Amino acid sequence: AQKITQTQPGMFVQEKEAVTLDCTYDTSDQSYGLFWYKQPSSGEMIFLIYQGSYDEQNATEGRYSLNFQKARKSANLVISASQLGDSAMYFCAMGGSAYAGNNRKLIWGLGTSLAVNP
Amino acid sequence: DTEVTQTPKHLVMGMTNKKSLKCEQHMGHRAMYWYKQKAKKPPELMFVYSYEKLSINESVPSRFSPECPNSSLLNLHLHALQPEDSALYLCASSQESGTDTQYFGPGTRLTVL
Numbered sequence: 001a002q003k004i005t006q007t008q009p010g011m012f013v014q015e016k017e018a019v020t021l022d023c024t025y026d027t028s029d030q031s032y033g034l035f036w037y038k039q040p041s042s043g044e045m046i047f048l049i050y051q052g053s054y055d056e057q058n059a060t061e062g063r064y065s066l067n068f069q070k071a072r073k074s075a076n077l078v079i080s081a082s083q084l085g086d087s088a089m090y091f092c093a094m095g096g097s098a099y100a101g102n103n104r105k106l107i108w109g110l111g112t113s114l115a116v117n118p
Numbered sequence: 119d120t121e122v123t124q125t126p127k128h129l130v131m132g133m134t135n136k137k138s139l140k141c142e143q144h145m146g147h148r149a150m151y152w153y154k155q156k157a158k159k160p161p162e163l164m165f166v167y168s169y170e171k172l173s174i175n176e177s178v179p180s181r182f183s184p185e186c187p188n189s190s191l192l193n194l195h196l197h198a199l200q201p202e203d204s205a206l207y208l209c210a211s212s213q214e215s216g217t218d219t220q221y222f223g224p225g226t227r228l229t230v231l
Contacts, residue, residue, distance in 0.1 A: 033218075033219075035219065035220075037222075042224070043206050043208075043224065043225040043227065044222065044223070044224040044225060045161065045208055045210075045222035045225075046222070047219055047220070047221055047222070050219055089158075091160055093160075095218075104149055104151070104166055104168075104173075104174070104212065104220075105163055105166075105174065106163070106220065108160035108161065109160065110159070110160060111158075111159075111160060113158075
């Protein structure tokens with residue numbers, strides 16, 4: 001069965017420091033995608049970064065990078081130079097195989113609440 | 119700026135009311151989704167439309183009725199809801215592939231009295 005595990009319910013980081021949010025996954029599919037979303041207290045679910053299972057390089061988007069270790073089945077999110085606006089809930093999610101027919105159901109982790117201290 | 123819009127932002131309704139949530143996307147996506155999210159939990163998938171046809175219904179109670187009038191619009195009709203249906207309702211859209219990114223709207227916060 002597919003599963004996403006986020007083991008850090010809450011994290012604190014000082015402004016301007018880097019922080020790593022952990023995500024491990026379990027799947028028997030060879031083709032899959034891993035996503036990170038940010039959800040501030042306003043409620044909007046904001047897409048941050050995507051890593052495909054066949055991508056050889058780690059994904060990066062501005063201050064966000066994804067540390068993808070396929071053998072360990074981990075997809076950790078690294079936020080560099082944290083800002084106060086980074087305080088939010090962060091969800092890791094896995095998309096179904098591109099070859100699994102009509103499967104668009106994302107498997108979600110329970111999330112990590114990040115607080116950035118000034 | 120999000121290209122998925124949702125209205126209204128907030129909705130309070132009684133258990134006997136009928137109301138509708140509206141979602142619109144301007145990205146040319148052909149898959150659209152409704153999610154329900156309780157506080158401090160991940161979103162739960164309710165419905166998926168693909169090319170304007172319902173492709174996934176996650177055993178949602180019939181008091182929730184989705185509608186996809188065209189490829190850009192998605193509605194969720196609400197009738198005889200229960201207080202436990204109070205939640206954040208999120209709409210999302212994506213291209214046509216199992217691993218394509220889902221882009222979300224800002225959500226509608228629903229309170230059922």
